[in-house]
Amino acid sequence: MSDFPGVLHVGDLDVNVSVSERRRSVRLTVERDASVTAVVPPEVSRDELAKVVRAKRSWLYGKLAERRELGESRPAREYVSGEGFPYLGRSYRLRIVDRAREVRLVRGRLELGRGGGAEELVRWYRRVGETWLKRRVEPWASRLGVEVSGLRVLPLGYRWGSCSPSGTVNIHWATMQLPPTLIDYVLVHELAHLLRHDHSAEFWRLVERAMPDFQDRRELLRRLGPDLWLPEEGL
Numbered sequence: 001m002s003d004f005p006g007v008l009h010v011g012d013l014d015v016n017v018s019v020s021e022r023r024r025s026v027r028l029t030v031e032r033d034a035s036v037t038a039v040v041p042p043e044v045s046r047d048e049l050a051k052v053v054r055a056k057r058s059w060l061y062g063k064l065a066e067r068r069e070l071g072e073s074r075p076a077r078e079y080v081s082g083e084g085f086p087y088l089g090r091s092y093r094l095r096i097v098d099r100a101r102e103v104r105l106v107r108g109r110l111e112l113g114r115g116g117g118a119e120e121l122v123r124w125y126r127r128v129g130e131t132w133l134k135r136r137v138e139p140w141a142s143r144l145g146v147e148v149s150g151l152r153v154l155p156l157g158y159r160w161g162s163c164s165p166s167g168t169v170n171i172h173w174a175t176m177q178l179p180p181t182l183i184d185y186v187l188v189h190e191l192a193h194l195l196r197h198d199h200s201a202e203f204w205r206l207v208e209r210a211m212p213d214f215q216d217r218r219e220l221l222r223r224l225g226p227d228l229w230l231p232e233e234g235l
Protein backbone atom coordinates (compact mmCIF):
# COMPACT_ATOMS: atom_id res chain seq x y z
CA MET A 1 0.00 0.00 0.00
CA SER A 2 3.01 2.28 0.12
CA ASP A 3 2.23 3.71 -3.33
CA PHE A 4 -1.44 4.05 -2.51
CA PRO A 5 -2.70 7.46 -3.60
CA GLY A 6 -4.66 9.80 -1.44
CA VAL A 7 -7.32 9.93 -4.11
CA LEU A 8 -8.41 6.97 -6.20
CA HIS A 9 -10.34 7.63 -9.40
CA VAL A 10 -12.87 5.02 -10.33
CA GLY A 11 -14.83 6.00 -13.41
CA ASP A 12 -16.06 9.48 -12.59
CA LEU A 13 -15.89 8.95 -8.85
CA ASP A 14 -13.08 10.46 -6.80
CA VAL A 15 -12.49 8.43 -3.65
CA ASN A 16 -10.40 9.84 -0.80
CA VAL A 17 -8.49 6.89 0.59
CA SER A 18 -7.08 6.45 4.05
CA VAL A 19 -5.58 3.33 5.60
CA SER A 20 -6.49 2.02 9.03
CA GLU A 21 -4.71 -0.81 10.84
CA ARG A 22 -7.91 -1.53 12.69
CA ARG A 23 -10.12 -2.13 9.67
CA ARG A 24 -10.68 -5.62 8.37
CA SER A 25 -12.81 -4.63 5.39
CA VAL A 26 -13.26 -1.57 3.19
CA ARG A 27 -15.62 1.06 4.50
CA LEU A 28 -17.11 3.49 1.99
CA THR A 29 -18.79 6.69 3.13
CA VAL A 30 -20.44 9.50 1.23
CA GLU A 31 -19.65 12.68 3.13
CA ARG A 32 -21.94 15.63 3.68
CA ASP A 33 -20.05 17.59 1.05
CA ALA A 34 -20.82 14.81 -1.47
CA SER A 35 -17.28 13.47 -1.54
CA VAL A 36 -16.55 9.76 -1.15
CA THR A 37 -14.20 8.40 1.51
CA ALA A 38 -12.76 4.90 1.76
CA VAL A 39 -11.09 3.58 4.90
CA VAL A 40 -9.22 0.40 4.02
CA PRO A 41 -7.19 -2.26 5.83
CA PRO A 42 -3.43 -2.02 5.09
CA GLU A 43 -3.34 -5.13 2.90
CA VAL A 44 -5.90 -3.91 0.37
CA SER A 45 -4.41 -3.04 -3.03
CA ARG A 46 -5.68 -0.25 -5.23
CA ASP A 47 -7.08 -2.79 -7.71
CA GLU A 48 -9.03 -4.50 -4.96
CA LEU A 49 -10.38 -1.22 -3.72
CA ALA A 50 -11.37 -0.18 -7.25
CA LYS A 51 -13.27 -3.46 -7.52
CA VAL A 52 -15.13 -2.79 -4.25
CA VAL A 53 -16.00 0.74 -5.39
CA ARG A 54 -17.25 -0.52 -8.75
CA ALA A 55 -19.42 -3.14 -7.07
CA LYS A 56 -20.94 -0.45 -4.84
CA ARG A 57 -21.33 2.05 -7.61
CA SER A 58 -25.09 2.30 -7.82
CA TRP A 59 -25.31 2.62 -4.06
CA LEU A 60 -22.70 5.40 -4.12
CA TYR A 61 -24.45 7.24 -6.94
CA GLY A 62 -27.72 7.05 -5.04
CA LYS A 63 -26.10 8.49 -1.91
CA LEU A 64 -24.35 11.21 -3.90
CA ALA A 65 -27.62 12.21 -5.52
CA GLU A 66 -29.26 12.39 -2.08
CA ARG A 67 -26.47 14.52 -0.65
CA ARG A 68 -26.63 16.90 -3.59
CA GLU A 69 -30.38 17.10 -3.75
CA LEU A 70 -31.46 16.86 -0.14
CA GLY A 71 -28.48 18.63 1.44
CA GLU A 72 -29.45 19.49 4.98
CA SER A 73 -28.05 22.99 4.66
CA ARG A 74 -30.48 23.70 1.87
CA PRO A 75 -33.58 25.52 3.01
CA ALA A 76 -36.87 24.94 1.17
CA ARG A 77 -37.77 27.73 -1.21
CA GLU A 78 -41.03 29.63 -1.20
CA TYR A 79 -40.61 31.71 -4.37
CA VAL A 80 -41.59 34.95 -2.72
CA SER A 81 -40.24 38.46 -3.23
CA GLY A 82 -36.92 38.99 -1.48
CA GLU A 83 -35.78 35.39 -1.58
CA GLY A 84 -32.21 35.11 -2.84
CA PHE A 85 -30.98 32.90 -5.69
CA PRO A 86 -27.31 32.67 -6.64
CA TYR A 87 -26.09 33.48 -10.13
CA LEU A 88 -22.40 33.69 -11.08
CA GLY A 89 -21.47 33.65 -7.42
CA ARG A 90 -23.74 36.48 -6.30
CA SER A 91 -27.16 36.39 -4.73
CA TYR A 92 -30.07 38.00 -6.55
CA ARG A 93 -33.39 38.63 -4.91
CA LEU A 94 -36.68 37.61 -6.43
CA ARG A 95 -39.31 40.11 -7.33
CA ILE A 96 -42.71 38.61 -7.96
CA VAL A 97 -44.41 40.40 -10.83
CA ASP A 98 -47.92 40.05 -12.19
CA ARG A 99 -47.18 39.62 -15.82
CA ALA A 100 -44.07 37.70 -16.81
CA ARG A 101 -43.83 34.68 -19.04
CA GLU A 102 -40.18 34.05 -18.34
CA VAL A 103 -37.82 34.87 -15.52
CA ARG A 104 -35.71 37.93 -16.27
CA LEU A 105 -32.88 39.68 -14.48
CA VAL A 106 -33.93 43.32 -14.32
CA ARG A 107 -31.85 45.92 -12.45
CA GLY A 108 -30.40 43.35 -10.08
CA ARG A 109 -33.69 41.60 -9.35
CA LEU A 110 -34.91 38.28 -10.67
CA GLU A 111 -38.41 38.87 -11.91
CA LEU A 112 -40.64 35.82 -11.56
CA GLY A 113 -44.26 35.71 -12.66
CA ARG A 114 -46.81 35.24 -9.88
CA GLY A 115 -47.46 31.52 -9.35
CA GLY A 116 -44.13 30.60 -10.91
CA GLY A 117 -41.45 28.60 -9.15
CA ALA A 118 -38.68 26.07 -9.62
CA GLU A 119 -39.56 25.20 -13.19
CA GLU A 120 -39.42 28.78 -14.42
CA LEU A 121 -36.19 29.48 -12.54
CA VAL A 122 -34.48 26.36 -13.86
CA ARG A 123 -35.51 27.34 -17.38
CA TRP A 124 -33.90 30.72 -16.78
CA TYR A 125 -30.63 29.19 -15.48
CA ARG A 126 -30.50 26.98 -18.55
CA ARG A 127 -31.13 29.87 -20.91
CA VAL A 128 -28.60 32.30 -19.41
CA GLY A 129 -26.19 29.41 -18.90
CA GLU A 130 -26.14 28.59 -22.58
CA THR A 131 -25.43 32.17 -23.56
CA TRP A 132 -22.77 32.64 -20.90
CA LEU A 133 -21.01 29.32 -21.46
CA LYS A 134 -20.98 29.60 -25.23
CA ARG A 135 -18.89 32.74 -24.96
CA ARG A 136 -16.61 31.07 -22.42
CA VAL A 137 -16.02 27.71 -24.05
CA GLU A 138 -14.02 28.79 -27.10
CA PRO A 139 -10.99 30.32 -25.39
CA TRP A 140 -10.65 27.29 -23.10
CA ALA A 141 -11.19 24.83 -25.93
CA SER A 142 -8.45 26.39 -28.01
CA ARG A 143 -6.11 26.50 -25.03
CA LEU A 144 -6.64 22.74 -24.60
CA GLY A 145 -6.62 22.13 -28.34
CA VAL A 146 -10.03 20.45 -28.49
CA GLU A 147 -12.97 20.84 -30.84
CA VAL A 148 -16.36 21.32 -29.21
CA SER A 149 -19.25 20.29 -31.42
CA GLY A 150 -22.00 21.35 -29.06
CA LEU A 151 -22.73 22.64 -25.60
CA ARG A 152 -25.85 21.96 -23.57
CA VAL A 153 -26.99 23.17 -20.18
CA LEU A 154 -29.28 20.68 -18.48
CA PRO A 155 -29.94 18.71 -15.28
CA LEU A 156 -27.22 16.12 -14.71
CA GLY A 157 -28.12 14.73 -11.30
CA TYR A 158 -25.09 14.71 -9.02
CA ARG A 159 -22.61 15.60 -11.77
CA TRP A 160 -21.38 19.06 -12.73
CA GLY A 161 -20.72 18.11 -16.28
CA SER A 162 -20.35 15.33 -18.78
CA CYS A 163 -19.23 14.97 -22.35
CA SER A 164 -19.69 12.66 -25.31
CA PRO A 165 -17.04 11.23 -27.66
CA SER A 166 -18.62 13.27 -30.47
CA GLY A 167 -17.40 16.43 -28.73
CA THR A 168 -20.58 17.59 -27.03
CA VAL A 169 -20.12 19.09 -23.58
CA ASN A 170 -22.96 19.06 -21.06
CA ILE A 171 -22.97 21.32 -18.03
CA HIS A 172 -25.41 21.11 -15.12
CA TRP A 173 -27.58 24.25 -15.05
CA ALA A 174 -26.94 24.56 -11.28
CA THR A 175 -23.29 25.29 -12.15
CA MET A 176 -24.45 28.76 -13.18
CA GLN A 177 -24.90 29.60 -9.49
CA LEU A 178 -21.14 29.32 -8.91
CA PRO A 179 -18.58 32.11 -9.26
CA PRO A 180 -17.21 32.34 -12.84
CA THR A 181 -13.79 30.94 -11.83
CA LEU A 182 -15.46 27.71 -10.66
CA ILE A 183 -17.70 27.45 -13.72
CA ASP A 184 -14.51 27.72 -15.76
CA TYR A 185 -13.04 24.83 -13.79
CA VAL A 186 -16.10 22.65 -14.50
CA LEU A 187 -15.79 23.59 -18.17
CA VAL A 188 -12.05 22.88 -18.37
CA HIS A 189 -12.56 19.56 -16.58
CA GLU A 190 -15.08 18.43 -19.19
CA LEU A 191 -13.03 19.76 -22.10
CA ALA A 192 -10.02 17.80 -20.85
CA HIS A 193 -12.23 14.69 -20.84
CA LEU A 194 -12.59 15.09 -24.60
CA LEU A 195 -8.88 14.17 -24.68
CA ARG A 196 -8.80 11.71 -21.77
CA HIS A 197 -11.91 9.92 -20.62
CA ASP A 198 -10.53 8.91 -17.24
CA HIS A 199 -9.15 10.68 -14.18
CA SER A 200 -5.59 9.48 -14.77
CA ALA A 201 -2.49 11.49 -13.92
CA GLU A 202 -2.32 12.44 -17.60
CA PHE A 203 -5.87 13.82 -17.40
CA TRP A 204 -4.97 16.05 -14.43
CA ARG A 205 -1.82 17.21 -16.24
CA LEU A 206 -4.00 18.40 -19.12
CA VAL A 207 -6.26 20.25 -16.70
CA GLU A 208 -3.28 21.80 -14.94
CA ARG A 209 -1.63 22.92 -18.17
CA ALA A 210 -4.77 24.84 -19.12
CA MET A 211 -5.52 26.00 -15.57
CA PRO A 212 -2.50 25.95 -13.24
CA ASP A 213 -4.56 26.78 -10.13
CA PHE A 214 -7.21 24.13 -10.75
CA GLN A 215 -6.59 22.45 -7.36
CA ASP A 216 -7.75 25.52 -5.45
CA ARG A 217 -10.82 25.85 -7.63
CA ARG A 218 -11.62 22.16 -7.24
CA GLU A 219 -11.35 22.43 -3.48
CA LEU A 220 -13.62 25.48 -3.38
CA LEU A 221 -16.12 23.70 -5.62
CA ARG A 222 -16.22 20.84 -3.10
CA ARG A 223 -17.02 23.29 -0.34
CA LEU A 224 -19.58 25.42 -2.19
CA GLY A 225 -21.28 22.64 -4.14
CA PRO A 226 -23.54 21.31 -1.37
CA ASP A 227 -24.98 24.79 -0.72
CA LEU A 228 -26.30 25.42 -4.19
CA TRP A 229 -29.99 25.52 -4.87
CA LEU A 230 -31.34 22.32 -6.38
CA PRO A 231 -35.08 21.76 -6.59
CA GLU A 232 -36.74 18.36 -6.64
CA GLU A 233 -35.35 15.69 -8.90
CA GLY A 234 -35.99 15.85 -12.60
CA LEU A 235 -35.48 19.58 -13.05
Ligand SMILES: [Zn+2]
Binds near residue numbers: 012189
Ligand atom coordinates in the same frame (compact mmCIF):
# COMPACT_ATOMS: atom_id res chain seq x y z
ZN1 LIG B 1 -14.15 14.03 -14.58
